[in-house]
Amino acid sequence: MVKVHTRFKRKQGGPSGLKQARPETRDRKPRPRTFKSEDSANKWAEAQGIKEYELKNIRIGTKDKKIRVITK
Numbered sequence: 001m002v003k004v005h006t007r008f009k010r011k012q013g014g015p016s017g018l019k020q021a022r023p024e025t026r027d028r029k030p031r032p033r034t035f036k037s038e039d040s041a042n043k044w045a046e047a048q049g050i051k052e053y054e055l056k057n058i059r060i061g062t063k064d065k066k067i068r069v070i071t072k
Contacts, residue, residue: 034058035067045069 035041038055045053052072059066 032068035069036065038065038067041067041069 033044035044041055050069050071054070054072056068056070057065058068
């Protein structure tokens with residue numbers, strides 16, 4: 001495979017170790033929304049019109065929180 005040169009690699013956003021450029025149309029799933037506080041998570045869920053949901057702390061064992069809204 002031919003090496004992709006630096007300028008084109010920067011334009012495409014490819015990693016330096018990869019010999020080919022990252023394709024422009026890369027289908028990625030949207031990641032779930034996370035929040036630092038339960039209040040902001042509740043406000044966001046109400047603004048989105050989500051009625052049934054639960055809050056889950058992703059960071060277990062640390063003092064800071066990372067809360068994810070899980071719909072039922």
